[in-house]
Amino acid sequence: MRIGIAGTGRIGAYHANTLRNLDVVDEVVLADAFPETAQRVAGELGLQAVESVDALLDSGLDGLVVASPTTTHESLIRAGVAAGIPTFCEKPVAASLDSALALAEVERASTVPIHIGFQRRFDAGYMRAHEAVANGELGFVHTVRAMTLDTAPPPKEYVEVSGGIFRDCSIHDFDIIRFVTGREVSSVCAFGANKGAPYIKTAGDVDTGSGVFMLDDDTIVSFSCSRHNAFGHDVRMEVHGSTGDIAVGLDDTLALTSAEPDATFPAGPRVMSFMDRFLPAYVRELTAFVEVVQGTRPSPCTVHDGVQAQRMAEACDLSRREGRVVQMSEIPDVADDVQAEASGSAV
Ligand SMILES: NC(=O)c1ccc[n+]([C@@H]2O[C@H](COP(=O)([O-])OP(=O)(O)OC[C@H]3O[C@@H](n4cnc5c(N)ncnc54)[C@H](O)[C@@H]3O)[C@@H](O)[C@H]2O)c1
Structure with missing residues (x-):
């Protein structure tokens, strides 16, 4: 090949x-x-x-x-x-x-x-969380927390063409929220702030963001992102249900410091980049693509999926710029006939 x-x-x-x-x-x-x-x-x-x-x-x-x-x-x-x-x-x-x-x-x-x-769709932790929700192991899911904290901002030239932190960085969380919960978003309220690299503000972007999504089954999802987490690449998700919970990224590499005097967790060493954090996931992802090329599986993440994550990013950007709750129905979507054909996609 x-x-x-x-x-x-x-x-x-x-x-x-x-x-x-x-x-x-x-x-x-x-x-x-x-x-x-x-x-x-x-x-x-x-x-x-x-x-x-x-x-x-x-x-x-x-x-x-x-x-x-x-x-x-x-x-x-x-x-x-x-x-x-x-x-x-x-x-x-x-x-x-x-x-x-x-x-x-x-x-x-x-x-x-x-x-x-x-690639998070091919990460062992996120796959397990997806399975736990799909199998009903957690009862009904009431809240989800998702986050991506990068160790350092990308270069100025990258930021200028990236589309902003929600479209470039949080979009990983947005896709995986859909993948793990199997639900679509109804509305969002998002915020953004700049406290770090000045060129991010100059580009009209923010270096830190957070927000709350309401899903179409009334699950409440909070998310956050930052370009300034110099002490570790921190990517996590918590899914809380009526009879159980599950956390992604909760191992000894976790870039979080416990305030408890006797705590020995997390023992480290911390992961410092997405390349280290997701190496096995990238291998599985490209192995899946090779299978797509061979014709032995359909695309595991279609353009339709990409569009839905992009709509979430669009809604967050609108919300933070206008300081209001944005309904997903305000954000253009694919035509109904395209929706119907894509309904067999991986989510
Ligand atoms: N999945 C992930 O975790 C992940 C991580 C990093 C980047 N990305 C995505 O990958 C893309 C590239 O990011 P990057 O960090 O590697 O950027 P980069 O700037 O390091 O590399 C981009 C390369 O593309 C080349 N290039 C520019 N225009 C081109 C064209 N028309 N045809 C062919 N090559 C062209 C540039 O010369 C450069 O070498 C972005 O869309 C980014 O969002 C995804």
């Missing part, structure tokens, strides 16, 4: 390394907007690089991995699908909700599978 990667920056180089170690993958071919970047990564990993994304698409690929900036996702997904190549694309599905909705139409109109990269 021959897999091409478009975009060989932070996550593209990481995915290249994962893919080259999968038994079923024979060749990994790299391209980047800057050919020298692809050449350098190819040299480091012992892979092949080509001059451009066009050359990549013409090189006889079985599968395409899009790992370029969010602003390029729509055109590259369209190019992959037009060439008939099963396409994996990093989150978020697109830079704007309009783009994401247009891609939902592309997905509906084609038989070429598209897999959106929300």
Whole structure:
């Protein structure tokens, strides 16, 4: 199997390394907007690089991995699908909700599978929480808490094209809230603040956010995010039900300090980056994509799923800007016929 990667920056180089170690993958071919970047990564990993994304698409690929900036996702997904190549694309599905909705139409109109990269769906803890809720092990779920605290803000150039903390960072929590609870959101009230890196405020973004979602079964979900958690990458979820609870991220790597004098938990060492935190999940995720390419499974996370997470981000941004509760019905959605076709998706 021959897999091409478009975009060989932070996550593209990481995915290249994962893919080259999968038994079923024979060749990994790299391209980047800057050919020298692809050449350098190819040299480091012992892979092949080509001059451009066009050359990549013409090189006889079985599968395409899009790992370029969010602003390029729509055109590259369209190019992959037009060439008939099963396409994996990093989150978020697109830079704007309009783009994401247009891609939902592309997905509906084609038989070429598209897999959106929300790797938490392949993390052992989140999979277990999903299973516990789906099996009714927790009774009825009344509250959920979800959070992502990053050790350091991304560079200024990244922040400027990221779409903001809700669309870029919390979107992982938004997707996994849907995945674990199996529910959709009805309304949200969100807040944002800046206390750290000044370029985040200049870009119109916030470095810290929090909010509360009401789900369509009256489960109340609180979430929070920050770019400034220098002492550890803290990604967690708690699910509380009437007869039980379950927590994701509650092991000795937890980046939290106990105030209890005799506590020995968490013993450490702490995880400092998403790459360390989710290494096994990324391997499972790309293994799943390879199975999508082989035609042995459907996409485990469709554009439709990506659109729903993006709508949640859109609602949070609107809420924090206007200082009010936002109903999800205010946020544009995919057309009803597309909804109906996507109802068999992974959530
Ligand atoms: N799932 C995750 O945990 C995760 C983590 C990090 C990033 N991401 C996502 O991955 C994407 C890339 O993020 P990153 O941190 O690797 O960014 P990055 O800036 O480190 O790398 C992006 C690379 O894409 C190249 N590029 C730019 N335009 C291109 C084009 N049109 N065609 C091909 N290559 C192009 C750039 O030259 C650069 O090398 C973003 O959408 C981001 O949201 C996901």
